[in-house]
Amino acid sequence: MIRAARTLQILVAGAVLAGAALSAPAAGAAPASDGPAATARARVAADELMSSYEPVKAWFPSSWWNSAVALQTVGDYMERTGDRRYLPQLDNTFEKDKGVFPAGYLSGDPLLGNFTSRAIDDSEWWGLTWIQAYDLTKNRKYLDMAVTIAEYVEGYWDPSTCGGGVWWNGERTYKNAVTNGLWIRLTAELHNRLPRDKHWLGRAKEGWNWFTASGMINSAGLVNDGLRDDCSSNGDTVWSYNQGLAIGAGLELWRATHDPKLLTTVRRLADAAIAPGGLVTGGVLTEYCDAPGRTCDDNGKQFKGIFMRYWMDLADTTHDHRYTAFVAQQAATVWGNDRDAADRLGERWSGAEPNVFDWRTQASALSALIAAVPSTPPTRSLSATTDPALPVVMPSTGAATHVKLTVDVQATGREPLQVAVRATAPSGWAVTPPRSTVLLRPHGNAVPVHSSVQLDVTIPAGTPDGRYPVSATATSGSQLSFSTRADILIANTADFDTGTAAETPWLWDADGSQSNGVQNRFADGHSYFVYRFPFPADTTTASATLTIDNEFVVQVSGDGQQWTTVATETQPFHDGENKLARTFDLSAHLGPDKAAYVRISDSFPDDGWGGRVYHVTATHD
Known part of the structure; x- marks a missing residue:
């Protein structure tokens, strides 16, 4: 769950970005047929993503459904390239996280066991992740877990409201595109892997027929977010992941039935996505929250990658030049415009500033690079x-x-x-x-x-x-x-906003901290983040000024290992009432090499409102 107080996204119902014709791949980019280059790029990006994997809790801190999608993306990478180095991490997550957990440990909701919770769509994401693990390993335990998850979700199919559809949450308050797109894909994938299955095929057909008649697919062929209480489409934002899931659901059901009408609908959905008024701006897949003046929250950061996962399926299935050209364009744009020297991939694939880089944006853009890898991987x-x-x-x-x-x-x-x-x-x-x-x-x-x-x-x-x-x-x-x-x-001095590319060189250890946009890095619970300032050898005095609020602990060190606490917020501030620029003298804490480290953590780790930093400066004499 994302706390509204820390979400910078601006939502305007019904607005979509203007599309544009596809442009040629960026100058100097590898052509779509250059399998070795595409494989190498995907490998570099996948390795960078997995550097954020936390093996103790066996996830990507600190997001539950996002971790499922990131692991499924890593599974896509392994399946596409033949690289199998990350199978142990998949299994680590399966074994460690399949139990029952209290709210706040891995998810804002209590986890009920077998990767299920009151968030029905979260449960479905994990079901798809374990089918991907089964495809890679043929270990039946993963497929059995996906069946268990599907059986749980099946209990939330409810024909008494709007004639059918799966509820989005355990409270049964909303029927939406993401939950039902996931349901169709999940059940169709189960059918296509379970010999002599009829049950899941029936559920997939039923789900597809209901979804396509629900009104969530508008007259332009774009998928709105969900239904109102009166069962009409709410006309809410066309998010790319809803469009992608609808495409992916139809494709998997087509593989089960070979009904040509399914491919007709899938093509309509795909063509609408890349048509003017769809999801493309200047040839680049663009989320509504990517637009100038807006910022994607931690959920929206991964939407485009989900779209590209199923667009890859579309290109593989149809071999339509328009769809393969779109794959090549997105991969070239990500690699050429949306990558820094550390091979981190950002939220805005066009490279527009301000850009945000974290493991969620990495997983999302990685899907564009994976899609450009040939379905038969190159030999070297x-x-x-x-x-x-x-x-x-x-x-x-x-x-x-x-x-x-x-x-x-x-x-x-x-x-x-x-x-x-x-x-x-x-x-x-x-x-x-x-x-x-x-x-x-x-x-x-x-x-x-x-x-x-x-x-x-x-x-x-x-x-x-x-x-x-x-x-x-x-x-x-x-x-x-x-x-x-x-x-x-x-740099003779440090001077940067958090949540920006300017912060990255100074961020020595991000641990499980998060950033929801510019001037917003925070560490909740037992997470922290550390800045390193490598002051010159002739330094005699040094200080750092942090604009900081909420429930913070500030510690300093000369070696990044032994810490001295220099400030602790003792009051439970939650809304930034204590925001202030605070200066800390580092002179007595410089290491033998004159480096200084500043660590920010949470003074009330049980309530989830840890130290938040907006801006940092560090100077020396």
């Missing part, structure tokens, strides 16, 4: 990443600075690869070595092999503040090439 691929990708340098006066970088090169395939790595830096800088070679011996697609190159970057004294790219390109033969970079931030 090559990728590279840089660590750290966003280093910060606060330089000493009159002295050159050195930064150590590691370029990690990964490959899949069956034959040895001789890989040349060439590094470049801004004019006047030096990078050593500028060229190197590594030999990789891959053994299939299931587990990529890797090797590393260490780089030493010399930054001249007097370099002005700003961001400076240091790039590395890995090449093997004439067909495999992949570029990566580090964006080195030179």
Whole structure:
């Protein structure tokens, strides 16, 4: 559940974004047929997503249904590419999270066991996730769990109201598109995997017939959010995930029945999505909340990825050039415009600012990259990443600075690869070595092999503040090439809003903190977040100023391990009444390397209103 007080999204019922004709893929983008490049890009993005997976609670903090969709996306990635490294994490989640949990532990609602709760759509998302796990492993326990979830949801099908449909919640207050699109897809997927099934096929047909007659599909072929109490369409916002689920539901039912009328309806839904007045702006899939002046909440951040999951199914099923071209356009746009040096993918695929980056936006945009991977994965691929990708340098006066970088090169395939790595830096800088070679011996697609190159970057004294790219390109033969970079931030002071790209280089450990937009990072419960300020070697005094409110604890450290508490809010503030710019002297807490760490957490971890930071500055003498 998302707290309304922290949701910056602006909702206007019935408004949709104006569409535009599809444009050509971005200049320099790999063509849709370039399977090795598409696979490598998906791998890099999937690895970045999984860096946010929390193995103890076995989820992505701190969202329940979003975690289901993220894990299903990782399953899509593994199925599409042949990579199988993340099967243990899927099973970890299955075994640890299938029990009963109180409200607030994994979900705002109590979890009733077997991934069910009063949120019926949340339960359905988990059902689809476990079918994906079954497809990958053929382990029957996953399919059995999906059946158990479907049996629970079936109890909320109610023909006494509006003639049918599944209720959205346990209180039976709303019938909507997402719950019923999920129901049709879930039951059709079960039928297509259970020999001699008739029951789930009947439920899928019944659900489809009710949904398509409900009025939620408007005259333009776009899916509105749900029904009013009088059973008429409420005309609410056309969210991309509702459109995508309707497409996906029809496709899976078509596979079960081969009824051509189903594909006719699916094509109408798909064509409406990319037509003027649909879900596309300037050739880019655009959520209503992506528009200027609006911000997607934690739910909306993942909607476009769900759309692309089922659009991939559409392109695979129909082989229609319009649909495959749309896949290529979205993947090229995400990779070219919506990616930072750390390979994080943002909310706005066009790259428009302000952009938001977190694991939800990563999972969503990853689906666009997965869709561009050929259904038969390539026999080999090559990728590279840089660590750290966003280093910060606060330089000493009159002295050159050195930064150590590691370029990690990964490959899949069956034959040895001789890989040349060439590094470049801004004019006047030096990078050593500028060229190197590594030999990789891959053994299939299931587990990529890797090797590393260490780089030493010399930054001249007097370099002005700003961001400076240091790039590395890995090449093997004439067909495999992949570029990566580090964006080195030179800054004499820190000065940034939270929830922005400017915050990222300073955010040393995000832990389970969240950001719902600009000037909004918070840590609830036992989560926290840490900023690191690498002050120069000649620093004698330093301080940090945080604009902060709600129930905060502020701690400082010189090594990021031993902490000293410097401020604690003792009153249960929930609505920012105590918002204030507070300054903390860091001078006595500088480490041997003059770095300082500032950690923010929750002084009342049981009520969910932890420290929220809006703006940060840090200075030194």
